[in-house]
Amino acid sequence: MIALPIFYSFRRCPYAMRARMALAASAVQVELREVVLRDKPSEMLEASPKGTVPVLLLPDGRVLDESLDIMRWALAQSDSMGWLAHDDQNLVSATDGPFKIALDHYKYPHRYGLTDGTAHRDAALAHLGDLNDLLSAARYLGGAQPAFTDIAIFPFVRQFAATDTIWFAALPLPALQSWLSGLVGSDLFASIMSRYKQWKVGDAPVHFP
CATH class of the missing domain: 1.20.1050.10 (Glutathione S-transferase Yfyf (Class Pi); Chain A, domain 2)
Structure with a gap:
């Protein structure tokens, strides 16, 4: 099985919203990990010590922790809507x-x-x-x-x-x-505002979109 990018997000964060919208528009699938900001996972902090969402961990080891970079990366994979x-x-x-x-x-x-x-x-x-x-x-x-x-x-x-x-x-x-x-x-905005429970180690992967 090909490893998916890991995407740390927080539903109400505007930076994470725009990243999720670009991921949804590109249809590039990621493993979504919903974060509670007062209880940030150590795995996210290890990848991006600044501790803000969104964070995207790519299978090749690269870390994108700026929302605009995540948007541009997703759309570089597929940008059917231009x-x-x-x-x-x-x-x-x-x-x-x-x-x-x-x-x-x-x-x-x-x-x-x-x-x-x-x-x-x-x-x-x-x-x-x-x-x-x-x-x-x-x-x-x-x-x-x-x-x-x-x-x-x-x-x-x-x-x-x-x-x-x-x-x-x-x-x-x-x-x-x-x-x-x-x-x-x-429909696009509705599709990225689903509620997810806080991610914990050992949880079954949640695929997005």
């Missing part, structure tokens, strides 16, 4: 950098000694406005269909929107809201 044709690294970097920093301060203000995260919420709106402008010209950032850029960015916009759903729904960002709703309601 996701890699739209990989806007500047837009993804802006989301992973300044937007994500603002999102964390908005969602978890007390972690940063803040009374509330309103100022950071408002700072993040500039990026959302830019996305809305782009999506006003096409249904997806990748054009008529979702592509790499959409999937790389989507989980973080979803996290932002979920922080205050009523406030977000009232924003004058109709193209962005429609884009988000379409991705949240997609």
